[in-house]
Amino acid sequence: xxEMKFLGMxxxxxxxxxxxxxxxxxxCLLPLISKLLGxxxxxxxxxxxxxxxxxxxxxxxxxxxxxxxxxxxxxGYTIALAYCLHKGLPFSAYGELAFLLIQAIILxxxxxxxxxxxxxxxxxxxxxxxxxxxxxxAGQIDPLLFEALYASQHAIFFFxxxxxxxxxxxxxxxxxxxxxxxxxNFAGSMVRVFTSMxxxxxxxxxxxxxxGIMTNGTILSQIILYRKPPGKKEKKAD
Numbered sequence: 594x595x596e597m598k599f600l601g602m603x604x605x606x607x608x609x610x611x612x613x614x615x616x617x618x619x620x621c622l623l624p625l626i627s628k629l630l631g632x633x634x635x636x637x638x639x640x641x642x643x644x645x646x647x648x649x650x651x652x653x654x655x656x657x658x659x660x661x662x663x664x665x666x667x668x669g670y671t672i673a674l675a676y677c678l679h680k681g682l683p684f685s686a687y688g689e690l691a692f693l694l695i696q697a698i699i700l701x702x703x704x705x706x707x708x709x710x711x712x713x714x715x716x717x718x719x720x721x722x723x724x725x726x727x728x729x730x731a732g733q734i735d736p737l738l739f740e741a742l743y744a745s746q747h748a749i750f751f752f753x754x755x756x757x758x759x760x761x762x763x764x765x766x767x768x769x770x771x772x773x774x775x776x777x778n779f780a781g782s783m784v785r786v787f788t789s790m791x792x793x794x795x796x797x798x799x800x801x802x803x804x805g806i807m808t809n810g811t812i813l814s815q816i817i818l819y820r821k822p823p824g825k826k827e828k829k830a831d
């Protein structure tokens with residue numbers, strides 16, 4: 594049988610079965626589906642945060658958004674990307690993290706711009722990140738510390754969502770949060786659980802996706818729950 598491989602995906606088994614008039618077996622089909630879904634997530638991730646960015650720029654407002662939540666996202670994506678890079682996982686299993694990190698940094702910069710004047714502590718957080726992030730991404734830290742950092746990124750992502758969830762609940766409004774971005778985050782987390790299991794990723798990686806399902810699902814449900822009827826003006830938050 595002629596091997597047909599592309600981007601780490603082996604189509605030989607599936608096409609061979611189909612050419613014989615048989616439906617591909619599970620052990621043949623699931624890895625292929627996992628790879629395809631993985632690359633779909635990576636492709637979709639290039640625009641995940643674009644609706645949120647455009648919504649802020651359109652309204653020139655960050656009303657209802659938690660700055661700390663978006664800052665913690667940047668930290669979490671940095672640690673997760675560095676860990677996957679140095680564990681040698683296939684690109685289809687983590688590629689979206691690179692695009693999400695870039696977009697998250699742009700998003701935080703925009704939030705900073707519309708939250709002028711920035712305090713001294715905000716500038717310090719930004720400078721500390723710029724100084725430490727390259728070292729983490731390069732993997733130039735003690736292996737035990739690296740493992741501890743990765744273990745902590747689940748808590749980081751969890752607590753990145755909590756301030757935003759609380760902000761939404763407190764004001765019974767989701768402000769300038771983008772429904773489309775939240776929907777893609779939720780769907781991506783669900784698909785990533787399946788692909789991570791198929792790629793035999795560490796359980797800690799799968800756990801991160803499960804946490805993503807719970808927190809992104811909560812925010813998505815809040816957007817639906819607190820959405821105002823057309824034509825009804827939303828009360829201004831204190």
